[in-house]
Amino acid sequence: MEATDWKNLPFGYFKTDYNIRCYYRNGKWGELEVSSSEYVSLHMAATCLHYGQEAFEGLKVFRGADGKVRIFRWEENAKRMQNSAYGIMMANVPSELFKEAVFKAVKLNEKYIPPYGEGASLYVRPLLIGSGPQVGVKPASEYMFMVFVGPVGPYFKEGFNPVNIQIVRDYDRAAPLGTGSYKVGGNYAASLRSGERAHDEGFASVLFLDAKEKKYIDEAGPANFFGIKGNTYITPNSHSILPSITNMSLREIAKDLGLTVEQRSIAVDELGSFDEVGACGTAAVISPIKKILDRETCTVYEYCKDGKAGPISTKLYNQLRGIQEGTVEDKFNWNTIIE
């Protein structure tokens, strides 16, 4: 491979050498297959193309200061994919199969794991689709599970620098009893138009409110929302948000650092009383937020008055990154070393 400019990697698609595929037919999963093609051949009536039978995952692999390769909480991603599969009636991917495919994809593309200290990592993208044909609205009887990987840089070009986001009231990402808690493509399709408009208007992301009352914070686009008030970490407990593994981890780190953790409804009005707010997810870990504009009411909430991330967000970020990179003790046992 030509020399890669690790420091300036975007968060985007990067071609590597191999990907893994596995097919579910006649009620069972077949053997893992290694492919070097970037393409899949699909039946034109596959349910993923027509009825949205598609779920994905995203997790990261880091090369540590000690040279070891660590994958972060893969069991949680496996469980979540099982939940997504359940939610939209796809074949279940057992954790062992998930692990085998993910680890194999990482090992076969080992040379693409960025070196320590470049702010980059290897992103792993497992994907489950309905591949069997249906024209009537029914779940497929065949499924395809794939895993590809690629080195990525930070999700926001700002890195760990505060971003601006906007509250939207004219779009919802997910209905209260819809698919918001499953990691499925349809939720993303529903968020694209408002997300692009936010970008065009100069914002990094949108902040969705609960679809029913438009009163509570739901999700920060493709990331969970949290706020810090005094010594408390507060994050919404809505049924229509995606249970973020980063958020789950930050809650545990926060407790460990002596903070109180609350998972509860957060009314929009409460935004003015937070000391720090942020969005969290695998891609960025934490994106500190410096300004929230309520697009309709024109109310503005401001944080990070000195232009920098707040002290608690910074501490949480450093702890989590440190655990992932092997410089902070992994006392929760979140990493698995890939040999």
Ligand SMILES: *Cc1c(COP(=O)(O)O)cnc(C)c1O
């Ligand atoms: C994946 C995702 C997140 C973040 O989850 P992590 O497990 O922390 O990466 C948050 N919100 C949505 C809508 C997502 O799809």
